[in-house]
Amino acid sequence: MHIFIDGDGCPVKDAVIEIAKKNQVPVKIVTSFSHFTTKDLSEQVSFIYVDDGQDAADYRIIKEIQAGDIxxxxxxxxxxxxxxxxxxxxxxxxxxxxxxxxDILLESRYFGAMQRKQGKKTKGPKAFTEKDRENFKRLLRTKIHGKMHK
Structure with missing residues (x-):
């Protein structure tokens, strides 16, 4: 099992790394070259850098990810x-x-894009909160422990 992070603009990278390190799960952060870092992270964290092109990180993640990965x-x-x-x-x-x-998420995204194409204003995502971070950390721990104890 590996944890992949769609790295450009992800506010929970540090939380993922912290939890993964405690559980000895390798992390792969896929991000564009424009987000290159020399930051020294845990040895189980690796970066996969891709071109800045639209969806380049997505294509690379889909190429790399396997069943059972997060x-x-x-x-x-x-x-x-x-x-x-x-x-x-x-x-x-x-x-x-x-x-x-x-289905509902993709449909919602589609209708929002159509609204914007017609010049209408749509709401953006809500601001990321500390409660969101805690909910994410709880869910990630649950998923890792569930996979490790199967």
Whole structure:
């Protein structure tokens, strides 16, 4: 099992690394070269750098991820693709993507895009809160422990 992070703009990277380190689970952060870092992280954390092109990180994640791996992303399209590969997919606010909620999420994204294309204003995502972070950490711990004790 690996944990993949859709790294550009992910507010829970440090939380993932902390929890993964305690559970000895390797983490792969997929991010664009424009987010290159020399930050010294745990030896079980590796970076996969991709071009800045649209969806480059998504394509690389889908190429690398395997059944049973965990993905952290806020991208509904990427989440749908990863679910089809039998991965566990978590949103940074602490909910798990599933076949049951994916259709409504993708539909909502589509209708929002159509509204914006017509020049209408739509609400953006709510601000990320400390409660979101705690919900995410709780869910990630649960998923890791569930996979380790199967």
């Amino acid at each position: 993905l952290v992303t806020q991208d509904y399209g990427l989440a749908a693709l990863a679910l089809s590969k039998k991965s566990v997919v978590l949103h940074q606010t602490g909910f798990e993507y599933s076949a049951d909620n994916m």
